[in-house]
Amino acid sequence: MTAQSPLTIPMEIRPARMRFRNEIWERTHGWRSDVDVAVEQMARLLDVKDLEGIKKAVEVGKPDRTYGYLNDPRAFFQALLAAQGVRQQDAVSAYHKTRDTLVQGEVMIANQITISDIKADIGSIGGHIKPGISVVEAVRKYVEQEGVNSGLLRSFFVSSTGDDISILMTHQRGKLDETIHNLAWNAFLVGTEVARLEGHYGAGQDLLVDAPAGNVKGAGPAVAELEFVERGAEPFVSFGADKTNPGAFSLPLYLLSDPMYNSGLILADNMRPGYTYRILDLTHKGEDKAIYLNTPEDLYDLALLVRDTDNFVIESVFLKTTGEQFVAVSATRLHDIAGKYTGKDDPRMLVRCQGQFPATGEVLHPFALGHLVAGFMRGSHNGPLMPVKLNGTISWFDGPPIVTAAAFSVKNGILTEPADAFDQPFWDAVRHEVAQKAQWIRRQGFFGAAMLPWNELEYSAGPVKKMKALQSRFTLERDGEPMEGAAGSQKD
Numbered sequence: 443m444t445a446q447s448p449l450t451i452p453m454e455i456r457p458a459r460m461r462f463r464n465e466i467w468e469r470t471h472g473w474r475s476d477v478d479v480a481v482e483q484m485a486r487l488l489d490v491k492d493l494e495g496i497k498k499a500v501e502v503g504k505p506d507r508t509y510g511y512l513n514d515p516r517a518f519f520q521a522l523l524a525a526q527g528v529r530q531q532d533a534v535s536a537y538h539k540t541r542d543t544l545v546q547g548e549v550m551i552a553n554q555i556t557i558s559d560i561k562a563d564i565g566s567i568g569g570h571i572k573p574g575i576s577v578v579e580a581v582r583k584y585v586e587q588e589g590v591n592s593g594l595l596r597s598f599f600v601s602s603t604g605d606d607i608s609i610l611m612t613h614q615r616g617k618l619d620e621t622i623h624n625l626a627w628n629a630f631l632v633g634t635e636v637a638r639l640e641g642h643y644g645a646g647q648d649l650l651v652d653a654p655a656g657n658v659k660g661a662g663p664a665v666a667e668l669e670f671v672e673r674g675a676e677p678f679v680s681f682g683a684d685k686t687n688p689g690a691f692s693l694p695l696y697l698l699s700d701p702m703y704n705s706g707l708i709l710a711d712n713m714r715p716g717y718t719y720r721i722l723d724l725t726h727k728g729e730d731k732a733i734y735l736n737t738p739e740d741l742y743d744l745a746l747l748v749r750d751t752d753n754f755v756i757e758s759v760f761l762k763t764t765g766e767q768f769v770a771v772s773a774t775r776l777h778d779i780a781g782k783y784t785g786k787d788d789p790r791m792l793v794r795c796q797g798q799f800p801a802t803g804e805v806l807h808p809f810a811l812g813h814l815v816a817g818f819m820r821g822s823h824n825g826p827l828m829p830v831k832l833n834g835t836i837s838w839f840d841g842p843p844i845v846t847a848a849a850f851s852v853k854n855g856i857l858t859e860p861a862d863a864f865d866q867p868f869w870d871a872v873r874h875e876v877a878q879k880a881q882w883i884r885r886q887g888f889f890g891a892a893m894l895p896w897n898e899l900e901y902s903a904g905p906v907k908k909m910k911a912l913q914s915r916f917t918l919e920r921d922g923e924p925m926e927g928a929a930g931s932q933k934d
């Protein structure tokens with residue numbers, strides 16, 4: 443075979459900086475085994491033995507491994523044709539066939555992917571409102587350099603919810619992977635450095651240990667992870683909440699078992715069998731103390747437990763029939779880690795949607811309730827959870843508590859851009875209502891349900907001390923007269 447001359451480049455690959463989105467070079471950038479697969483496939487189709495030649499051609503094409511395109515696709519094809527002595531149309535068709543095969547996932551080593559959503563509050567500007575752009579950028583850059591370019595990650599997305607930064611990562615290393623968790627931890631350390639230098643408030647707040655042991659669970663950051671075999675099309679939503687705790691997700695997840703909210707339970711045969719919930723007892727320190735309940739049969743037991751959003755929290759949900767996990771919530775309590783209350787445990791949640799799972803809209807439905815959650819100012823009040831846009835901030839009374847929802851599709855581990863699920867006119871009406879609800883409860887200040895009980899106050903040390911002092915001043919009286927010798931009866 444001889445290369446054709448002069449070389450003509452097909453229209454579709456002509457632009458100098460063409461994006462190879464969803465095509466092999468995006469899939470391959472930084473992920474060696476996929477490069478090998480792509481190169482082998484191409485070599486087989488072109489009937490050439492020189493794999494190195496094809497690899498070299500990729501390099502000649504100046505691959506941008508960060509954004510996944512060839513800076514110079516023309517040079518790539520020229521190098522390929524020259525080195526391999528193949529005809530241009532053979533090369534182009536091999537390229538397309540390789541791409542198609544990879545797109546169909548046939549040559550993926552395995553379609554098993556892991557989504558890790560790891561978040562931390564490492565400092566914010568103007569109070570506990572939002573992380574600074576410089577800090578988010580430092581985190582993003584670090585993950586890009588150390589995660590993507592090293593081939594550890596397939597894809598990632600950095601965003602913020604209130605003062606918390608989330609690093610959403612796709613990879614093939616499974617849950618609780620030390621390397622992946624360390625990557626996130628180190629990115630947060632780098633971000634913390636920037637926050638410190640620029641005097642952001644609460645720099646490094648959620649990094650509670652010197653170095654995490656094994657994984658970052660228990661070291662401060664919140665972790666939600668799902669591992670599964672990708673379906674042909676795989677939509678999922680990454681939720682984040684600020685100024686609240688993991689129990690904030692329990693009501694929306696409970697309502698997945700209610701056909702009033704989840705219409706699929708009565709309209710879709712494959713959703714009828716129901717779910718298995720894993721609930722953690724967060725009062726237990728150390729290992730996870732878990733219970734599994736099935737719906738609809740155990741619905742009332744589920745209700746009995748998860749009504750207590752501080753202590754019993756839904757951590758995962760599975761399909762009852764296949765055991766497939768489709769929900770993961772970061773269920774931890776920072777004050778149990780730090781030994782003192784350091785802040786609310788602003789949670790993350792991942793939910794796979796559609797098909798055998800609830801539709802994205804069914805998962806979002808309960809968030810229109812603006813249900814009251816623990817958190818708000820000083821992590822010590824109840825306030826309604828307001829659905830806000832991605833990278834949304836807090837404000838009034840350090841709140842109200844907020845939730846963001848980034849909906850993605852993922853293919854062979856590569857994320858699409860996010861669809862901002864709460865950025866739609868319907869949610870403006872919800873936000874308006876939630877703002878009113880927030881003001882209603884705030885009108886009663888610290889009374890009753892407006893403020894949390896003793897053990898849930900974020901700043902409990904001070905008030906507890908004051909309460910002790912006040913206790914000692916109480917006296918026992920009978921008929922309006924002090925009782926002699928009764929404990930706590932002295933007046934001071």
Ligand code: F6R
Binds near residue numbers: 569644786818
């Ligand atoms: C709640 C929260 C904020 C702070 C409040 C006081 O989780 O982060 O409401 O509790 O702004 O912050 P400090 O004590 O840091 O001045």
Ligand code: MG
Binds near residue numbers: 563570605647785
């Ligand atoms: Mg904070």
Ligand code: MG
Binds near residue numbers: 606
């Ligand atoms: Mg926060």
